[in-house]
Amino acid sequence: MTSKRRLLILVAAVLVLAGVGTGVVLHAAVRADRANQPHPGGPAVSAGKLTLAQKSRLMFVNAAAGPHRTAVASVPSADPGGGRTASGLKCARFYAAAGTGICLQSDPGVLKQSNRVLLLDAGLRTKRSFPLAGTPSRARVSPSGRFAAWTVFVSGESYASAFFSTRTSVLDTRTMRLTPSLETFSVIKDGRPYHASDINFWGVTFATDDDTFYATLNTAGKTYLVRGSLSRHEVTTLVENVECPSLSPDGTRVAFKKRVLSRTDLWHEYVLDLRTLRGTPLAERHSVDDQATWLDNRTVAYALPSDGDVKSTDLWRVPADGTGRPRLLVPAASSPAPL
Known part of the structure; x- marks a missing residue:
């Protein structure tokens, strides 16, 4: 093969790759432009200033199509279905308590996904930023605002995946000391020290004492509710088949999702009396x-996929005692955080 022919082949290959890259960028731009177009009949969303100091508000990630999609927004707690105010902050996951917020962001990019977590002050301004090891999944802040926790998928796309690994980190917002992974904590299972290479944690929820927390531990194909101590760096298993716990304001109960049948991707919502x-x-x-x-103390909220939009969710609420029926809380929303 002559040098001239090699050069022509090389130039052609470069042009093909450039065309593919341009096509990817244009396709992403078209999808983004469609997402930025408000849907007729959707919720009214307007830009405005939000702070974590506002009372009687429900904050969440806006999932309504339009320029404010994925923005942190809020509505009055007394009128959750009304017009919403959106901030300029966009998150994949969000939570806030006592003037402290965390925002998990994910930028797919053209070649590589970029993920990070933002620690926010009461004005939703970034105080610190940390890189994330994977795709955002869960976020929580302790009732006092001192501790923040987040979970990411290191591989796989969800808890429904046959092969996935999670990493859960805890940040002391007072000292800025970061625990990169709860997997460094000691595990007490069935009253004995437990060691395994397949341990995963996710779904942290904090008690009011700034030490006790609850989370899901996964090992040997089973999940457990664990009670942990931040000061002792230790967790203890309590009960099996508990995922994504959430501690009630009075600290007496945990809402969680329970796998309906083994090896299925179906979960039923329960409340556990501790x-x-x-x-x-x-x-x-x-x-x-x-x-x-x-x-x-009487009501829990959660996200369910929206009808007709696989990329959107609605927030629903249901009584925590097993009575009543589910009611729509906020359409086109996720990651609720009551102030």
């Missing part, structure tokens, strides 16, 4: 793949 370790199934009959949030 004194008796008895679980009560809630009235929601759809599969809930979310970490529920307590709106108060």
Whole structure:
């Protein structure tokens, strides 16, 4: 093959790759432009200033199509279905408590996904930023605002994947000391020290004492609710088949998703009494793949896929005692955080 022919082949290959790259960019731009077009009949969303100091508000990630999609937004707690105010902050996951917020961001990029977590002050301004080891999944802030936790998927795309690994980190927002992974904590299972190479944690929820937390531990194909101590760097298993726990404001119960049948991707929402370790199934009959949030001591909220939009979710609420029926809380929304 002559040098001239090699050069022509090389130039042609470069042009083909450039065309593919341009096509990818243009396709992404078209999809983004469509997402930025408000849908007729969708919720009213307007830009405005939000702070974590506002009272009687429900904050969430806006999932309505339009320029404010994925922006942190809020509505009055007394009128959750009304017009929403959107900030300039965009997140894949969000949570806030006591003037502290965290925002998990994910930028797919053209060649490589970029993920990071932002620690926010009461004005939603970034105080610190940390890189994430994978795709954002769960986020929580302790009731005092001192601790923040987040979970990411290191591989795979969801808890429904046959092969996935999670990494859960905890940040002390006062000292900025970061625990990169809960897998460094000691595990007490069935009253004995437990060691395994397949341990995963996800779905942290904090108690009011700034030490106790609850989370899901996964090992040997089973999940467990664990109670942990931040000061002792230790967790203890409590009960099996508990995922994504959420502690009630009074600290007596945990809302969680329970796998309906082994090796299925269906979860039912339950509330566990921590004194008796008895679980009560809630009235929601759809599969809930979310970490529920307590709106108060009587009601939990969670996200379900929206009808007709696989990339959007709606927020629903249901009584925490197993009575009543589910009711729509906020359409086109996720990651609720009551202020």
